[in-house]
Amino acid sequence: MLYPEPMARLMAELGRLPGVGPKTAQRLAYHILRMPREQAQALADAIVRLRQEIRYCSRCFNLTDVDPCRICQDSSRQQDVLCVVQEPRDVMAIEGTREYHGLYHVLHGALSPLQGIGPENLRIKELLSRLQHEPIQEVIVATNPTVEGEATGLYIARLVRPLGIRTTRLAQGLPMGADLEYTDEATLAQALVGRKEIS
């Protein structure tokens, strides 16, 4: 194909993004070509600035542009509850509920022997250090309800409980708006096992 080199280059770079195939890369490149120049520059700047200015919070390992992050700095939050999640996006998801007002700890992954990810690859050592130095009363394990997430949650619970700290995990069951007929068996089984008294 006879794409001019700068066009071919951008299409190749865009094609490395997740979910962007050759056709999408082409469409995006044409769009960028027709954008106002300032807007294309703003996009390029935002990419560079992201990589320059975002780092991990040295306390909770969430993404941040200040260290410690704004959540860790916020003294109005409960200082004795710690929610352990796999990824920074999980922090955003939980913040979105406006139901949680404690602190976080981001593991950056889940245990996965098949992928060679062991406890030393996650921020577990740092978690234990926090539990020794901070007045945490409860650890909420909010790993994903997957094989890896569950295994990671159990591993952490086993480390935390001997410290005399309450260890809980997110409830599992039917999602809001679900239809029993179309709910997978594993979820339905969890919902049955975890059934609650109607008060």
Add this chain to the structure above:
Amino acid sequence: MLYPEPMARLMAELGRLPGVGPKTAQRLAYHILRMPREQAQALADAIVRLRQEIRYCSRCFNLTDVDPCRICQDSSRQQDVLCVVQEPRDVMAIEGTREYHGLYHVLHGALSPLQGIGPENLRIKELLSRLQHEPIQEVIVATNPTVEGEATGLYIARLVRPLGIRTTRLAQGLPMGADLEYTDEATLAQALVGRKEIS
């Protein structure tokens, strides 16, 4: 939401791209955050370079990084056939067939009274100038088989024919691999009207 500002900024810029909603913008931003730094820089550079180095060929108005473009410069191509298309991507599509060896002229759009696009908004004046100064024997009208594309093609044919230049258009009919049962009526009607003798 508590996104650090550089993250929120990039998500906003990505969200302006076509087909990129908030969830996709978030996914892409996280991906860019985890890319090797050189790769993120390469993506940003490619965006800026595209806008700096790509312009329109002063002869055929295709996208190019040299002027005249590589197709216009290629003296091994037929110099007496001119294919008129709506968009630069149409040039790429036709080049992809390897069936065409003449020159191009990119209109940059189609007539659309509803959107206020008239002949003066397309590269039609430049087309007529080329027909006067270049030894063109045939103009292939390769606008899209849509209402606007057809109207544009007819408009151009009416201007070109009086110059004594052969004017043709792309064949219309069933696409390869089509199934009669699932072919829309307009296409089927075109295929009937344009039926050819089996020789």
